[in-house]
Amino acid sequence: MKKKLIIIVILLCSFSVTAQDYKTHKVKEGETIEKIAKQYLVTPFDILALNPDVKKDLKPNTVLIIPRSRVKNEEIPEETTELIGYKTHKVRRKETLFSISQKYGIEVEDIKKYNTALYSKNIRKGDKLQIPRFKKIVNKVKLNNTIKKYKVQPKEGKWRVAYKFGITVPDLEELNPNMNEVLQPGDELNVPNISNNEEKAVDEEFNYYTVLKSEGFMALNRKLGVTQEELEALNPGLKEGGLKLGMVLKVPGNIETTNTLRDVANTNLSANLKNLRAKRIALMLPFSLNKVDVDSVQEAKKMIRANGLLSVSLDFHSGVLMALDSAKQLGISTNLKVLDTRNQIAEISSILDANDFSEYDAVIGPLMPANLERVASKLKSDHIPVVSPLTMPKNLHSNVFQTIPTDELLEQAIINYIKKDSFPRHMVIISDSKHKAISDKLKGEFPSAKQIHSRKDKKGKEAYFIYQQDLENVFQTGTNIVFLETDNEGFASNVISMINGLNMDDQKIVLMTTNKNKAFEGKEISNYHLSNLEFHYPSVNKTISVGSRDNFVKKYMNTYNVSPNKYAVRGFDLTLDLLLRLASGDDLYEASTSDIETEYVENKFRYSKKMFGGYYNEAVYIVKYEDLTIVEAKQ
Template structure:
């Protein structure tokens, strides 16, 4: 190794150890000790200990040394008592000192003098017989918990509380595994048991930044334009704690989008903001096509439902609407809800509007199909009635139209921004089939240093054969971090590429001279190809497959899901959840603002079971949902990527 480089490494290592020595203590594990008992003793959480001692997760072995972080919480008071049990006799040898004997028997020099009073007037001599006291030592630690209960304040989100108590978002979530994605005013959670004067307050004049995985001061300098000294002056605890993933840093106010949290950017929980208890009139238009259902027998009815996809979707969506109505009633909201069957006919939409009084309607949800929705939006425009599309995209946005489904362009920009923000030191590869060459080229313009790989074509016909070889990909993968875009709608091609990529991931092996290779798979368009039976979910998990989506995956523990299953004996599908989420959002916006239009500025971001809504208005036109989720495969499940 280059000697100059070796010196630099040693300077860095010793400098790091010197700077951080004061932040940690050590503990020698005793027989039978548990991680919980050790954490309680040092006033930290088990997570704190595991983060510095990952091998401890496999079990504690006696006499091993653990690194213990200095607690952020109030230190416990410890009282030590000594009870005399008896004496040992010690005959002084030549050159022995009182200090040496005190060290040998682990007693103080004062105690030796106390029980050998001649030592007060005389020096120690060879042959002196000393009484060595034997004490029973009892250490009493005042019961004082490492955490305390904290009541969430109005408009207080997770990042605010994490910043306030000097912990990361992950640490807050580990302390409170059941607290949910969105905090409510008055909710009680656990936080470090710190003195009030040691907590920090969010300053509205600043922006805040959440530290991403593997980010150091150099990378933050490139991204934020702030060097280590500047960051430490704004965040003094950095000098002691160092950078940690999920840590919230105060930074000067910034208009940058990626990773920056504005102090006023919390999601709004509209259930806590209800101010209008007058009855709201909602209209729901769905293509049930009940005129096509054969009601002759029960079996005939069931067959009609099975055969008609529009009826299926409408019934599921309507079941979610009914669940929302029930939930809203428990909040004290008064509703009049009219449901109309559009029969999947534009003429029927006109008939519904002509035959009913819409002047006092507060909002219309639906219709589902594009032509019917376009007709309804146009007809209702003269009444200035807001109409919300549940599933439509690229709609003609009249000034009364709300497009609740985010656009495909927003999905693409979400994943592009993620890659741009989080991969300054990564190698980028773009793999696509011939039908997605335009997408590949547009990504190449975003990342001009990226490498492009295309699927192989038949040499005679020139047609795409939807495959690549291992060599095609391997020559473009580099040691270290790699981000790979895969752009296709072909399941076979997706299977081919993901299996090759998964096989290329490797850990560092110095004996075999192998360098570490990490690969993260992303796509700008997640579609059925990635859900094909040909594609291995294990490969997708190994590749940490990232994509943007309009809705996140809910869990069976969600209150809505539990209630839905108890009522219908089935798990709700996406249509049912969308019916619930959209109805909840529309009605809560109406009862917490003057109307749906004004709610756009009063409630910039709302979130429910599976969907979130952040409407923006076109300069000349209606409103579109401008927020999506970034998710990834993690251990065979799909989880949201917190940014």
């Protein structure tokens, strides 16, 4: 009788699966629930709900029931590896299992697996390790159902789209490798092919949070003040599937969830110095000394004035030297090697061929993106950090540190700044057609804002002006925030002079922009007007005041008899931060987690790691004009 009952249950289950249009998947060696869920664009909870027996033990050849609704119809590269031999590696000074794994492009666990003694002891200089060599085999697997196209709606960013379709942000990025960093209304994306009634709506009464790397329930409780039980109640399926990188969680509406740019208490690295061995740093700058007539002081001065890159390099270098001296007073000694790149790829290739950088702690520079790309690519295999000091790298390789925040981060910083202010205000967005995208983004962030666009001439071309009548009845009693988005000096002058005339005691106007470019610095722009309008903008750095008594400024003036410019200060801040991080951890990677924010004379640094790339600085200032000076705007 018992056997018959079992047969009936199996038949019922079989009928249910067929009726709901599911398919099956045979588990392969090494596969996990998460990997299978990602392949079929479902959540681990979806699989576990249909296959409860595999929660504790997932065995090869187990047949899983998989929902069909989210399966991709494109060919998916499925990569496997096959062991083909070994290579012997002799451990060098400072090397770790992590750096060795990065050098050979394998996992740390792979090294331990074929060197079993490492499970019970640490590596030492001189140890010989057996490094496995694998052959990659790529098979293309084509599945049945299709993804579908989705047009981004106003106010939607990556997290909103990911939440809507029940996937993580990394899943969305993998489906759309060419997706813009900031989504614009009308952008077309690949999304899971789920029915409309399966799409999750974003409830504006709640806030939403994107899970960061290695975050667990305890970390979220500390950061957000919400318990695991509360999260599981708001996010069905979380209890079964657990937290995943990039997962979008619904949280109570009174919780601040901005994690693109967040406030982090400044870290005093000098209070936690534990690695005081001498640091080896290479500095690559385009001095082009082969073109400088060192025998003639006048000719050398003339060359410095005429060559902008040389001038920047000398100023930056002077700041670096000051940083080395400050670090030395803290017990950090540095072996600095200065290399002249001449701003030529051929010269950089010669430098790379002539020098062994495998024992260096970091390389600062080169300045120009193409040259830095050459150095970063070459040193990537040795996992040597390459720091881009003044420009945006062409590619954010895993060993690259991008110290300049992106335009997207700058934009988000001033948006977050306004959102933190609880005082009522009226919003106006003025832009030319070239900057319509950012105007629309601001409108999405502040739906009640009024948009005004520059006028066009009789031929329909941009005329870069607005009439006084365009501003009639626009401003209200109280605080009015005006965003001006343009790179045209004439248009900026036209708008700024008009709104300054409308700035009154009972009708206060505060001018802001997401991108403070040369249009706001031209001869036609009045600094009196900017100061009167308390002009706010996001900035990579703040500006030290004239006559500052900062120790660095005083020491620099005593050494060089001039005040340090922004490049000298940048050289000091960046280099001192680099040395302090190296002295507070085993290497720069360990000392550059996103919970460490440092601040110096004019610059601050907080690094986040791109999922499949390097590190980028996300620390941004909001500054403003006040009494004809530029100061940090604090709330």
